[in-house]
Amino acid sequence: MVQDSRTPDETDLRIVHALQTAPRATWHEVGRRLGVDPATAARRWQALVETGAARVTAYPSLRPWARDHCNAFIELDLEPTARDHAVRVLSTVPQIVSISIISSGRDLFLTVLAPDLATLSRVVLEQLHQLPGLRGTRTHVVTTVYGEGNHWRLDALEPPRGGRTVGRTPLPDHRPVWRGHHREVLRALTDGRSSAAEIASSTARSGSTVRRRLNEMIHGGLLSLRCEVAQSITGWPVAATFWARVPPDELDRTASALTELPEVRMCAAVTGADNLMMVLWLRSLGDIQRLETELARRLPALTLTDRAVALRAVKRMGCLLDDDRITGVVPIDPWASP
Template identity: 55%
Template sequence: MQDSFSLDEDDLSLINVMQIAPRATWTEVGKVLGLHSATVARRWERMTEQGVVWVTAYPNLALWTEQCCLAFIEVDCQPTARKQVVDVLAGVPQIASVSQVASGRDLFLVALFTDLQALSRFVLDYVSQLPGVRGTRTRTATRFYSEGNKWRLQALSPDQRAHLARHNPQTSAGSRSSHEGFRDLLLPLSSDGRRTAAELAALTSTSVSTTRRRLERMVRESLVSFRCEVSDIISGWPVHAYFWARVPAHELDRIAQTLLTLPEIRMCAAITGTDNLLVIVWLRSLGDSQRLETRLAERFPTLTLTERAIVLRMSKRMGWLLDGHGRSTSPVPVNPWADMMDSANAARRSLDPSHGDVDRQLGGLPPGTTTAQRMRPARAPRDA
């Protein structure tokens, strides 16, 4: 992976298009940007090879919060064990994101579970028992107002954005139980959200027509979220922070919805605990943190910020491992349905090689499979 590279305005515009329409064909993308389809495909391939952009997929977080269990877990570590603990937790498929943060906790995890019992087993019987872990605190989401796939670079003109809007599929609320084939399709899409129906069919041993029908239904019923992720070093918003707040219960929905109009807001969720609102923000500088707090105090007098924490390093973001510059290195697909005991045993083995063998590794992979080997996506340019 290259350590230096430069992006021009066409590259940034291409990224913005992919944020709005992650699965648009190169022909459609080229029409928006006024470039040949082969040119935009070549540009995208270069950027993905550099790890500065990538497209992933995962369960719709708002729907998952309503129907299953989404948790925010804080972990305190012994200083000398932090890296080991991070490496272990980043390999667990139920954990979507891992941040190393300052102020009040060492690690901050975003994790998806099928139910509260699965979360309880994970925190009490697994994370708390890991060598080097000194303590945990867990909050569950009660409502998801916005997630990172709504964040934009704002590199397109209004006309270009309007043109893309015509390609957005019509969606409806999904059912409580995911339909046939949802899990099988989600995992390969996590490692490359632009996989074609033909590629997905080959990976799942299903016909192309059946795969296309299932994929269209997943999108139509909002079961899956596609996201074009951007490396910190090119986003223009390199400082990430968590804000915890208390809001009167009767004003929570109104204030949360209004917060979403602010460009700094990356994610917003109602949570359990003493604080009832969690906000993830992206900032252009450390000084912007104080300026944002001042704006929030002026605009929302009933909102009380109780705590804030700056992210020192994002080690995993929505199923992708990152390097120290926030560039993608390899996928660990988000899989809330992975066998909990297999996940625990595999992770413990990475800390203690003497730990007994398991029948399957994380997410159902064969014993001995490394993180870097997990469903590494093909890089060849193509229409999705």
């Protein structure tokens, strides 16, 4: 249960930014970078976690996952009285990593990770289509991920620059392969900062074995670690989703340019007439129109076709949210049985 919270101060936000840059950094490393006592940094971080303001999450790296497995965005239309029940049910599904209640003629917007199309079909047909009050679904399968949320930064270490993304990480030359022992570690990573000893205690493996496998996953491009933060304290309180069309020969260039914009948290090519989707964090609702104008000027090949504002996020990369605070975690497991 979330404890009584306080407003994070500048030092707290600098700690969050430091862990966005290096999610598993030791407290000595964080303290040295910020010029604070390591014990103070650890204590402040624990307070942020306990109040639901921040947490480090772990999930399959989305760019290589989209290349070799299956990512999808799914829109759900529901009867008005059916939404709360749907949220409760879907929040527990380990393949459904994010859920938002959104505007513009949609009810729920889901992000799903599955190992293959057959599993995605089972999620849609055996779980989504069985929901009471369901009117319809629209599934957008991801073909390429250009940018994901673990690259987004508060930049509290450099206040004048504001939140921003960093350039997208190239795909590894090899094709990383998920094996059973990797999946075991992922399921045990309810906290992305868990020590090897803590993971070992829940997997019946030795600490050295877990440490080796965790390093394989991080350095081999299988695993992403992300310092998740309550959006309300970031200075970017508005979340929106844009759909767009781009000529195929302009798609890579346009999407790569979008990932450099500070507002863009996620950008992906998808199947369908609208072949590009992006998730944005904005400072105000008025920024939607400003950004649309900027995109029209800077990226003439891009045609925005629709946009929706998130009314409330209820799950974000496995973190369960209540009034924007993290109240718990559903471990991400794309291979789980429906």
